Amino acid sequence: MREGLILKISCPDKPGLVARIASHASEFSANLVEFNQFIDQGCRRFYARLEIDTGSLEIPIEDFIASFEVLGRSIKADWHFRRLPYKMRTAVLVTKTDHCLNEILWRTGLGEMPIEITSVIGNRRDCREIAENANLPFHLVEMKEDKEAGFRRIEGLLDEQDVQLVVLARFMQIMPEWLCQKYAGRMINIHHSFLPAFIGANPYRQAYERGVKLIGATCHYVTGELDAGPIIEQEVERVQHHHSVQDLVRLGRDCERSALAKGIRYHVHDRTIIDGRRAIVFPD
Numbered sequence: 001m002r003e004g005l006i007l008k009i010s011c012p013d014k015p016g017l018v019a020r021i022a023s024h025a026s027e028f029s030a031n032l033v034e035f036n037q038f039i040d041q042g043c044r045r046f047y048a049r050l051e052i053d054t055g056s057l058e059i060p061i062e063d064f065i066a067s068f069e070v071l072g073r074s075i076k077a078d079w080h081f082r083r084l085p086y087k088m089r090t091a092v093l094v095t096k097t098d099h100c101l102n103e104i105l106w107r108t109g110l111g112e113m114p115i116e117i118t119s120v121i122g123n124r125r126d127c128r129e130i131a132e133n134a135n136l137p138f139h140l141v142e143m144k145e146d147k148e149a150g151f152r153r154i155e156g157l158l159d160e161q162d163v164q165l166v167v168l169a170r171f172m173q174i175m176p177e178w179l180c181q182k183y184a185g186r187m188i189n190i191h192h193s194f195l196p197a198f199i200g201a202n203p204y205r206q207a208y209e210r211g212v213k214l215i216g217a218t219c220h221y222v223t224g225e226l227d228a229g230p231i232i233e234q235e236v237e238r239v240q241h242h243h244s245v246q247d248l249v250r251l252g253r254d255c256e257r258s259a260l261a262k263g264i265r266y267h268v269h270d271r272t273i274i275d276g277r278r279a280i281v282f283p284d
Helices: 017-027 061-075 100-108 128-133 147-160 177-182 202-212 246-268
Strands: 002-012 029-042 047-055 079-084 090-094 115-121 138-140 165-168 187-192 212-220 231-238 272-275 280-282
Touching: 002 061, 002 272, 017 029, 017 047, 017 061, 047 231, 047 272, 061 079, 090 100, 090 147, 090 246, 100 115, 100 128, 100 246, 115 128, 115 147, 128 138, 165 246, 187 246, 202 246, 212 246, 231 246, 231 280
Parallel strands: 090 115, 090 165, 115 138, 165 187
Antiparallel strands: 002 047, 002 079, 029 047, 187 212, 212 231, 272 280
């Protein structure tokens, strides 16, 4: 990851915004290596993500960031800068299945996602060996009788580790409203896209019996409304008549791994802007 800045910005749309933002960077000899923009015609709002090479800046980076204040206020913008390079401190929560955890570990090892995994937190012991083989701390937090105490323990671990992103990698517990609010926009979940059509036990069996033609997975931000947060990424696979229940499970896992990996990557690369109940995403 090169040295520089990422700028995310949203504001009311008006003529000349791109020129004003680009001119501001040019004024200090900053080089725009990426400029993605989107205008919502319905609400007349402008969204953009910029990647800025600061190697030729004529002033310190901190001064350049501060200099944007005048422009940002003049266009009534919400904006956020991130300095490059960086690694986002990330905790991974799991229960029993390990395919999503393994995907995160594999892609992190490849350098695809700039994250530092602080620990793996599980409400069962199933993923302990995987975490320990990756030289990561594993914390068992049982959620059998007193779930509130369990979630308070998880909160304590996240605070101790100074976690910036929480990933629910098939963590089969419903997050309490207060924890969702605390990590609003910083907690990502994955679920199969049968919901709400096939809820409860054995959704793949239910889907098989109904003869579904498409299955998939949805990666989204976590809110107090179950599986209804802003969607970051979705993946689908076509189901053939000869596919068994086990085949559906296999295809579903592939969708979950891919959607979650993309969702994490988009988030940590600041390619998402949450806008109410939806997420604006600038894919790489």
